[in-house]
Amino acid sequence: MRIHTTIAEFRAALKGGIALVPTMGNLHEGHIALMRQAKELADTVVATIFVNRLQFRPTDDFEKYPRTFEADCEKLDAAGVGHLFAPSEVEMYPQPQEYHVEPPPSQAGILDGEFRPGHFRGVATVVLKLFNIATPRVALFGKKDYQQLMVIRNMVRELNLSVEIAAGETVRAADGLALSSRNGYLSPAERAEAPRLQRELARVRQALLAGERDFARLEEQAMAELRANGWIPNYVAVRNRVDLQCPAAHDSELVVLGAALLGSTRLIDNLEV
Numbered sequence: 001m002r003i004h005t006t007i008a009e010f011r012a013a014l015k016g017g018i019a020l021v022p023t024m025g026n027l028h029e030g031h032i033a034l035m036r037q038a039k040e041l042a043d044t045v046v047a048t049i050f051v052n053r054l055q056f057r058p059t060d061d062f063e064k065y066p067r068t069f070e071a072d073c074e075k076l077d078a079a080g081v082g083h084l085f086a087p088s089e090v091e092m093y094p095q096p097q098e099y100h101v102e103p104p105p106s107q108a109g110i111l112d113g114e115f116r117p118g119h120f121r122g123v124a125t126v127v128l129k130l131f132n133i134a135t136p137r138v139a140l141f142g143k144k145d146y147q148q149l150m151v152i153r154n155m156v157r158e159l160n161l162s163v164e165i166a167a168g169e170t171v172r173a174a175d176g177l178a179l180s181s182r183n184g185y186l187s188p189a190e191r192a193e194a195p196r197l198q199r200e201l202a203r204v205r206q207a208l209l210a211g212e213r214d215f216a217r218l219e220e221q222a223m224a225e226l227r228a229n230g231w232i233p234n235y236v237a238v239r240n241r242v243d244l245q246c247p248a249a250h251d252s253e254l255v256v257l258g259a260a261l262l263g264s265t266r267l268i269d270n271l272e273v
Contacts, residue, residue, distance in 0.1 A: 055122030
């Protein structure tokens with residue numbers, strides 16, 4: 001695997017037929033599954049590792065985000081990734097980033113965007129920069145970050161970008177917990193409790209499949225169950241898949257999303273219906 005730290009060097013090494021997998025590092029099996037999927041879609045797989053300051057709020061601990069570069073490189077190499085772009089912050093932002101991609105509030109100000117204002121602005125801006133740098137034919141993002149995937153898909157469509165967006169299924173531990181870099185922050189007791197979020201979303205999903213359409217009641221029941229077991233839920237929401245807006249009773253392409261604090265760790269998950 002070739003590692004590139006400058007944009008000029010990276011561009012010079014790339015040729016057509018690229019599948020791009022952007023990451024912030026601290027890789028787990030969910031990331032590696034995206035790399036394997038990328039190999040099926042293009043001749044050359046390119047990963048990026050860049051901890052993007054723009055998507056962190058001032059109250060977030062950007063400096064403490066786990067950085068495991070050497071271990072990440074070993075995993076990427078073993079997965080058959082051809083190129084890794086790992087720029088410095090100065091390389092990506094040689095001057096203050098004054099131009100930004102501003103997703104519409106109806107998509108970026110809801111759900112996670114309500115609790116992390118400015119987050120999707122930072123995500124969309126850095127992803128557009130990476131697309132312009134690497135010019136991939138296809139880029140892959142995991143469904144675990146469902147709202148991020150939606151924002152990027154809509155950005156690509158509305159800006160007529162010449163890149164296909166492919167979604168990777170959420171990879172889970174044996175007990176159902178979605179793999180995430182944040183899982184490492186959980187205590188042993190919290191880790192044992194953590195799969196409850198997926199179970200509550202699954203209960204809502206099953207009710208929807210059985211024909212239940214009182215969305216608000218299902219959402220509140222799930223949040224009440226989380227609260228009763230020590231969680232602080234941000235939301236459990238039934239939404240349309242395409243734009244994450246509140247569905248009408250007759251809508252069928254739905255997704256159930258949830259975010260909640262367990263101790264000091266914020267976990268997110270979702271299940272398509």
